[in-house]
Amino acid sequence: GEYVKLEANDDYFGGRPYLDTVTVKTIPDSNAAVAQLKAGDIDFFVVPGTDFDTVKTFGNVKVKSDLGLNYSYIGWNEKKELFKDKKVRQALTYALDRQAMVDQVLNGDGKVADVPESPLSWNYPKSKVPTFDYNPKKAKQLLKEAGWEDHDGDGYLDKDGKKFSFEIKTNQGNKIREDLAVVVQQQLKEVGIEAKPRIVEFSALIEQTSAPNWDYDALLLGWSLATFPDQFSIFHSSQSKNGLNNIWYKNPKVDKLLEEAKSITDRKEYQKKYEEIYKLIAEDQPYSFLFYYNYHRAMPNNLQGYVFHPKNDLYNIEKWWLDQK
Structure with a gap:
């Protein structure tokens, strides 16, 4: 539970890797990881946007950045009566100033998202x-x-005597998500609307949001895309x-469209089918799509052979080497 140590394979088909070993450490908290990076206890780290400016000041590492295959979102559990109405889900997105999230939480280091696909993708x-740009009045x-008004004057909307209140869960140790909540x-x-942040240890969060528990109202998470x-x-x-x-x-x-897309082998036809899919999903707002964010990878100043890949942090690692000069 502390680390995995990889050793170079002399018989690797692409040639023996230049590095003799690579140790992958388990560090559950990003603040601890940043401290270890500064101290030289780790050499390579995917830096959260909130720590980017700090890590740039470290003399022992360089930082390489680019857009990743990812997006962050709030998922509305449609098993809950609160989120079954499409108008309500649209209103929730209208109520969110996503550009302010990018500017304030990511320090401008991202781009507002409207669909579950990265601009990097064909x-x-x-x-x-x-699209549902920030518009509290429209919300x-x-x-x-949808029947939600402040009937009792307490500052919160209610309907049939029930207050518009829910928990929004996210994972512990991810500072960006904790701040976003x-x-x-x-x-x-x-x-x-009363949204109550609940920060949960990641393994517990997975358990609570999977069968047979389904114990959540809304989820603040992200997808790393294929x-x-x-x-x-x-x-x-299904x-x-x-x-x-x-x-x-x-x-x-x-x-139906997702099923049809499965049998398409022509890229242009596939993309045309997905244009329809994305329009319907964007209209339904099952998620409030928040933003795409950049990947920042810190590495030793003398690391050579690194090639950025939006999906694979250790892409081409067999060609990495450390310049001893």
Whole structure:
């Protein structure tokens, strides 16, 4: 549970790696990892955006940055009555100032997202999809249409005597997500919604958000995307009970299109099919898509042979070497 030590394979088909060993350490807290990086106890680290400016000042490492295959999101559990209405989910996104999140929490180090695909991908939609830019007035209007108003004057919306209140869970040790949860709480309060952050140890969070527990209202998480763009496992309704669709999203049109895409072998046809899929998902807002964020990798100043890959932190590692000069 502390580290995995890898040794060079003399018989590797691509030639013996230049480095004799690589030790991958388990560090559950990013603050501890940054401290170890500064002290020289670790040499390579994927730096959270919140620590980027700090790590840049370290004399013992250099930082390489680029956009990653990823996005952050808030998933609304549609098994819960609160989130079954599409208007409510749209209103929640309208109530979130996602650009402010990028500017304040990421220090400008990201880009607002509208779909579950990275701009790096060839499958990123070329035509316009429905967007829900920050508009608290519009959020309140949609919530009112859905029956949510402040009937008792306590500052929070209610419907049929029930307050619009829920927990938003995220994983412990991820400083960006912990900070974001507080920002989301503040922003939703402006439209009369009580969102209560709950920070949970990661393994416990996975247990709570999987079968048979399903113990959550909303999730503040992120996806690291595959190099081949296929959204079936996340958004097809068949993947709810035991798959990755743990917010119980269901749209028969999306299901049908995802199934049809599975049999397409032509890239242009595949992309055209996904343009329809992304428009429907963006309209439904099963997630409030927050942002794409850059990857920052800190490494020794004398590391040579490193090539950036948006998915693989240790890409081409057999060609890495340390310049002793």
